[in-house]
Amino acid sequence: MIQSLRTAVRSGVLEQGYKMPTVRDLAWKLGITPGTVARAYRMAAEEGLVETTVGRGTFVAGAAPVRVDVTPDEPLISEVAPDAIDLRASRVLDVGQEAVIRAGLSRLAESSGNRYRDYPDSQSSAPAQEAVMQWVGPDRAGRLQVAEVVMGLGAQHSVIMALQTCLQGTAPVILTESLCYPGVRHAARLLRAQVIGVDMDEEGVRPDRLEEALQKHGGQVFLTAAETHSPTAVRTPLARRQAIARVAQRYQLQIIEDDCHCITRPETPAYRAICPENAWYISSLTKSVSSALRFGFAICPRGRGAAAQQVAQSSFYGMPQPILDLGADLIKSGQAEEVRTRVLAAVEARVRMAVNILGKWNISWQPSLPFVWLRLPQGWRGSTFMRACDAAGLQIKSADEFALPDGQAPHAVRVALTPDTSDAVLGEALERLSGVLECPPVAVDL
Secondary structure, eight states, rough: OOOHHHHHHHHHSOOOOOOOOOOOHHHHHSSHHHHHHHHHHHHHHHHHHHETTTTTEEEOSSOOOOOSSSSSOOSSSSOOOTTTTSSSOOOOSSHHHHHHHHHHHHHHHSSSSSSSSSSHHHHHHHHHHHHHHHOOOHHHHHSOOOEEEEEEEEEHHHHHHHHHHHHHHOOEEEESSSBTTTHHHHHHTTTEEEEEEEOOOOOOHHHHHHHHHHHHHOOOEEEEEOOOOTTOOOOHHHHHHHHHHHHHHHHTTTEEEEEEESSOSSSSSHHHHTTTTEEEEEEEEETOOSTTTTTEEEEEETTHHHHHHHHHHHHOOOOOOOHHHHHHHHTTTTHHHHHHHHHHHHHHHHHHHHHHTTTTEEEETTTTOOOEEEEETTTOOOHEEEEEEHHHHEEEEGGGGGBBBBBBSSSSEESSOOSSSOOHHHHHHHHHHEEEEOOSSSSOOO
């Protein structure tokens, strides 16, 4: 049926704007099941042949099925404007890790046991996988086996690998927080998946809303940042995680937990430890050691390691062997832990500074999170506040950048605390930000 519909639209037999029959009416007319018609309509919508509007119906979009994004999404890595202080990106602070990495590279250069000619394989990757198991520990993600650890080029890439392993069908659905890291949108676009936001409260995603979304939209994956949610700084407590895990088990839903912002050793178990048959644990050394290494990993649910390894091999053949060896060396030698400890202390110091300066405003924060979530006071809207910050030489992220396409964004901003500046310069920038907050525009339609 989809081929007939495709031909009719492209040839002009069905003109642009023509209202298609309802699923049931067309199924009755053609003598086929409504499910067949519904699938054909979904495929046609994905190709840009038709457009479906709730309450109005399905209409022919036109003969040209190719759509070009004239307004691309904001890049995940943004350029810093001249003479501006970048409070947008959450970067790892400089605590001397470059010297540690250079020393590690020197050790690898002197070693005669590393293979740097052929593709990586299960044997050559095993030391890095074992190092990841040591880094994560058994309490955080549950009991692990080497075959359940799949290496990736950072957390974002590892999330995409997990999604590729889980998502099926022509119209996959990803459920996630109503406000989420922009990388979720980027990953969904690459995989041609629909993203559905789930309502949150002060403890994270609400289990009842998650169940409602599953009943309404379906969905194979719930992608979440339960320990250190960006941008809101919400931490999901154990009881809430257990309730969400029960929903996932009831609906055979896969949970992908992106823990890349966590640089502490939290006592609360990840979803992988709570429901090991349903949950993935994703992280990296990006926020705790170095962003340059691109040393990430996905810990798979029990029984899914082989499928995820196959996705990795099909995508990129595996991590570069020198990066695998360097990451394993840094972890097993204890140097990665030493760097992490110094990074954590530096982040905590900057958070204390930010709370002292911005504490009179409505902010949410965690001691180990390199950003604060700032709800704008009365008189400010997100767009006007962004313009005022630009004029003050400050670059920040509006809540709009974390909202899903059909979602609502509050009047709030995320303020990153890890620009490549001294503590004194950051303190002056935060004072300047507080000064902007105190001077809302006079003429604002409330």
